[in-house]
Amino acid sequence: MNGAASAAIEGTLPAHALRRRLSFSRMPPSIKACIIAAVMIASAALLAQWVAPHDPNAISFANKLKPPAGMDGHAAEFLLGTDQLGRDLLSRCIHGIKVSVGIALLGLFIGCMIGTTLGLISGMAGGFTDRAIMMLVDVFITVPNLLIVMVGIAVFGNDTLVLVVLIGIARWESYARVVRGQVLQVRELPFVEASRALGAGSIWIALRHILPNIASPLLVLMTLNFPSILLLESSLSFLGLGVQPPTASLGSMVGDGRDHLIFAWWVAIVPAAAIVIITFVVQMLGDWLRDVLDVRIND
Amino acid sequence: MLRFIAWRLGRATLTVMLVLVACFTAIRMAGSPAEVLYPDGAPPEQIEQLEMQWGLDRSLPEQFALYVAQLARGEFGVSIIERRPVTEVYGEKLGPSLRLAALALVIGILCGIPLGALAALRRGTPVARLAMSVAFMGYAVPHFIIAIVLILIFGYHLNWLPSTGAETASHYILPAVTLALPLVAAIARYMRSTMLDVMTLDFVRTATAKGVVPTRIVCLHVIRNALLPLITVLGLEIAGLINGSLIIETVFSWPGLGKVLTGSVTRRDFPVLQFGVIVYAVAVVAINITVDLLYAVADPRVRVRS
Numbered sequence: 212m213n214g215a216a217s218a219a220i221e222g223t224l225p226a227h228a229l230r231r232r233l234s235f236s237r238m239p240p241s242i243k244a245c246i247i248a249a250v251m252i253a254s255a256a257l258l259a260q261w262v263a264p265h266d267p268n269a270i271s272f273a274n275k276l277k278p279p280a281g282m283d284g285h286a287a288e289f290l291l292g293t294d295q296l297g298r299d300l301l302s303r304c305i306h307g308i309k310v311s312v313g314i315a316l317l318g319l320f321i322g323c324m325i326g327t328t329l330g331l332i333s334g335m336a337g338g339f340t341d342r343a344i345m346m347l348v349d350v351f352i353t354v355p356n357l358l359i360v361m362v363g364i365a366v367f368g369n370d371t372l373v374l375v376v377l378i379g380i381a382r383w384e385s386y387a388r389v390v391r392g393q394v395l396q397v398r399e400l401p402f403v404e405a406s407r408a409l410g411a412g413s414i415w416i417a418l419r420h421i422l423p424n425i426a427s428p429l430l431v432l433m434t435l436n437f438p439s440i441l442l443l444e445s446s447l448s449f450l451g452l453g454v455q456p457p458t459a460s461l462g463s464m465v466g467d468g469r470d471h472l473i474f475a476w477w478v479a480i481v482p483a484a485a486i487v488i489i490t491f492v493v494q495m496l497g498d499w500l501r502d503v504l505d506v507r508i509n510d
Numbered sequence: 511m512l513r514f515i516a517w518r519l520g521r522a523t524l525t526v527m528l529v530l531v532a533c534f535t536a537i538r539m540a541g542s543p544a545e546v547l548y549p550d551g552a553p554p555e556q557i558e559q560l561e562m563q564w565g566l567d568r569s570l571p572e573q574f575a576l577y578v579a580q581l582a583r584g585e586f587g588v589s590i591i592e593r594r595p596v597t598e599v600y601g602e603k604l605g606p607s608l609r610l611a612a613l614a615l616v617i618g619i620l621c622g623i624p625l626g627a628l629a630a631l632r633r634g635t636p637v638a639r640l641a642m643s644v645a646f647m648g649y650a651v652p653h654f655i656i657a658i659v660l661i662l663i664f665g666y667h668l669n670w671l672p673s674t675g676a677e678t679a680s681h682y683i684l685p686a687v688t689l690a691l692p693l694v695a696a697i698a699r700y701m702r703s704t705m706l707d708v709m710t711l712d713f714v715r716t717a718t719a720k721g722v723v724p725t726r727i728v729c730l731h732v733i734r735n736a737l738l739p740l741i742t743v744l745g746l747e748i749a750g751l752i753n754g755s756l757i758i759e760t761v762f763s764w765p766g767l768g769k770v771l772t773g774s775v776t777r778r779d780f781p782v783l784q785f786g787v788i789v790y791a792v793a794v795v796a797i798n799i800t801v802d803l804l805y806a807v808a809d810p811r812v813r814v815r816s
Contacts, residue, residue, distance in 0.1 A: 354790070355750070355756075355794070358753075358790055358791075361756075366536045445652060446652055446757050450757060450772050466654075468658075480659075
């Protein structure tokens with residue numbers, strides 16, 4: 212696991228070259244499409260209250276299991292159809308995206324904070340501390356992270372805040388590995404040595420010199436990790452262990468739809484499609500960002 | 511070689527110990543099982559008696575020592591809800607779970623390796639692009655969505671395959687394929703990139719220059735060398751396979767460990783949950799050790815480096 216992080220610091224691009232590569236007009240069309248999709252999804256989720264055509268939790272048995280537009284028997288006001296309680300699937304999806312993506316982003320952030328901190332400590336301290344933290348990384352690689360979160364939920368109950376923290380705790384190890392690897396490289400560079408010669412302490416060097424230099428691999432890693440965290444959240448909610456009803460999360464919506472697959476496939480497929488589209492878009496962006504920023508992360 | 515094995519075993523034991531400590535701490539933090547058994551409250555004497563019975567009245571280190579001693583004797587506790595040994599609760603479920611996971615692993619290897627090799631050898635052709643985009647989807651689509659789509663198509667629409675239970679061999683097809691797809695994707699992706707790396711190496715050029723037949727180069731030289739790093743990846747993918755099987759078994763109402771484990775979370779049946787976590791952790795650690803040893807046997811460089 213030691214060779215895991217090997218993003219080349221000398222590969223860091225000068226600012227003007229970076230700006231050119233990141234300018235919208237120079238992006239490949241598929242990436243442009245992904246960015247537009249991401250912005251649209253994000254703004255719909257942020258403005259869910261105003262964008263969603265219906266109340267996501269409004270039950271109306273008269274309208275239950277209406278198919279999406281274009282199929283026999285659909286109702287004009289429900290574009291993507293309704294579920295078994297007559298709730299509008301489009302509105303539930305928009306709100307569900309807000310919940311799922313929100314939880315995933317917070318979990319991602321917490322994991323990144325924990326992992327970066329431990330990685331910095333590990334790389335700067337060396338010796339026993341380093342070995343102990345890497346041992347912990349090994350444990351977290353070995354134990355399936357669904358199990359970690361499940362034990363946590365059993366202990367602390369399934370509150371949304373608990374879920375976010377648990378997801379963060381289950382998914383910190385990759386940051387620790389990458390940051391540690393970066394620290395070991397950057398630490399030896401002349402400017403860090405100069406700073407140390409001028410009397411700078413470890414914490415100062417870590418925060419002032421090393422952290423800014425490893426920003427791009429961290430960004431790439433976060434983007435690449437996001438889909439799997441979203442999947443972790445939706446898997447948990449699908450199993451009924453994550454977000455609790457009546458709040459809609461994409462995973463719990465698919466879980467609800469499972470019981471109606473024979474007669475109303477759309478109840479499960481609509482939120483499932485939303486999950487697939489989001490993970491696909493972010494995965495594409497992550498791969499592209501990795502190439503553009505010229506970061507090498509071997510997972 | 512002996513030192514390598516000893517070092518590897520030591521690390522594995524430490525990992526398992528840490529898992530045990532985490533389990534123990536988590537379970538003790540959750541409070542008394544009395545709260546679970548009597549959610550509406552019970553007479554204090556009854557709760558006290560129950561806590562005595564579970565050994566909850568002693569100090570934490572004492573409890574942990576007792577706990578490890580119990581585990582070492584093979585006593586893994588009694589299910590709070592079902593009131594029978596957890597080994598019994600799991601015993602009948604282990605077979606179907608293992609068979610399903612093994613089948614998925616076999617499918618993953620048998621499809622992933624040729625797919626990845628094909629994508630590397632026929633790079634740039636539509637076939638290769640198709641193979642890799644399928645692999646990409648297998649990576650981005652979660653297990654439970656693959657499961658639902660397959661059930662919808664082959665279970666309900668075409669009515670070819672059963673989608674719940676595990677009575678006959680045909681019951682294995684849908685869950686095993688679902689579980690295998692992300693694995694196929696991961697293996698194919700990895701196989702492709704290592705194949706591409708290996709194909710640029712000097713010995714391949716030498717073989718070509720000597721006039722070795724291309725198929726022989728590919729089969730004997732390239733694929734054999736590309737398979738080596740794949741062993742490590744397989745070890746890491748096992749954790750993903752277990753993550754997946756926990757979910758898949760619920761979707762297909764599979765009579766396996768997954769259902770027991772997720773059930774124990776909602777019912778807060780800690781002895782059952784803990785046993786499941788220990789079994790899975792030990793399984794993953796054991797598989798990883800085997801992988802590392804296999805790797806060391808196959809590639810002498812590993813032994814020398816460590």
